[in-house]
Amino acid sequence: MAEREKELAVVCSQEQLAEGIFSMWIRTKAAMTAMPGQFLSMYTNDKSKLLPRPISICEIDREKGMIRVVYRVTGEHTGTEEFSRMREEDTLPVIGPLGNGFPLEEARGRKAFLIGGGIGVPPILELAKQIDCEKQIIVGYRDDQTFLKKEFEQNGAVYISTEDGSVGTAGNVMDAIRENALQADIIYACGPTPMLKAIKAYAKEQEIPCYISLEERMACGIGACLACVCKSKDKDHHSHVHNKRICKDGPVFLSTEVEL
Numbered sequence: 001m002a003e004r005e006k007e008l009a010v011v012c013s014q015e016q017l018a019e020g021i022f023s024m025w026i027r028t029k030a031a032m033t034a035m036p037g038q039f040l041s042m043y044t045n046d047k048s049k050l051l052p053r054p055i056s057i058c059e060i061d062r063e064k065g066m067i068r069v070v071y072r073v074t075g076e077h078t079g080t081e082e083f084s085r086m087r088e089e090d091t092l093p094v095i096g097p098l099g100n101g102f103p104l105e106e107a108r109g110r111k112a113f114l115i116g117g118g119i120g121v122p123p124i125l126e127l128a129k130q131i132d133c134e135k136q137i138i139v140g141y142r143d144d145q146t147f148l149k150k151e152f153e154q155n156g157a158v159y160i161s162t163e164d165g166s167v168g169t170a171g172n173v174m175d176a177i178r179e180n181a182l183q184a185d186i187i188y189a190c191g192p193t194p195m196l197k198a199i200k201a202y203a204k205e206q207e208i209p210c211y212i213s214l215e216e217r218m219a220c221g222i223g224a225c226l227a228c229v230c231k232s233k234d235k236d237h238h239s240h241v242h243n244k245r246i247c248k249d250g251p252v253f254l255s256t257e258v259e260l
């Protein structure tokens with residue numbers, strides 16, 4: 001993929017959805033071509049922070065040329081904290097869309113699980129809006145701050161799990177699948193590594209294809225820090241093990257292609 005230019009995006013709105021979780025609509029050219037599962041690398045205006053933050057795309061409004069990002073503030077004096085303080089008409093440099101995104105065609109005519117956990121929940125929303133199949137959306141949260149729930153309910157059957165048991169199934173997304181006796185013949189998922197491991201094992205057992213986004217393991221998003229390297233099995237080379245950069249080769253992989 002050719003290196004892309006930085007572009008100055010304009011903040012259209014900003015709101016807080018839950019503790020530490022913010023939603024921002026920005027006007028950017030990336031909206032013209034972005035697809036579900038891709039991300040933007042967003043720079044702060046603080047020159048001491050040279051590397052951008054990869055932030056997943058939550059919603060795309062092509063007509064208005066806008067993208068919604070829903071992100072977690074990772075601490076004080078961080079890039080994400082600076083994003084959360086931005087207001088309408090503020091500008092920030094972005095590069096994108098980046099990454100491969102979820103393959104949508106594979107799901108046609110099938111019954112799918114669309115699974116998101118924690119800060120892996122947001123990219124599942126645009127996926128749920130665009131994918132053409134029978135959708136069962138399973139989203140896992142820590143507590144009753146179930147951000148984006150209403151939007152999910154407009155796009156499929158929604159099942160919720162919470163770690164503290166305050167909403168839906170007590171436990172994780174796999175517990176919600178079991179409790180509701182859900183079944184699927186293809187899986188799309190994004191979330192923390194332990195969740196993806198469990199989903200990968202389930203997909204193997206069920207013998208169904210499973211696409212996972214490893215975006216939570218990215219740091220710079222532009223191939224500069226090597227923090228995202230993972231082991232992958234390259235089928236074309238007779239199961240030789242290769243290292244892949246999640247931000248360049250992914251973030252979406254077939255679960256059988258990568259070691260978690």
Ligand code: FES
Binds near residue numbers: 218222226227228
């Ligand atoms: Fe930095 Fe991939 S996230 S190299």
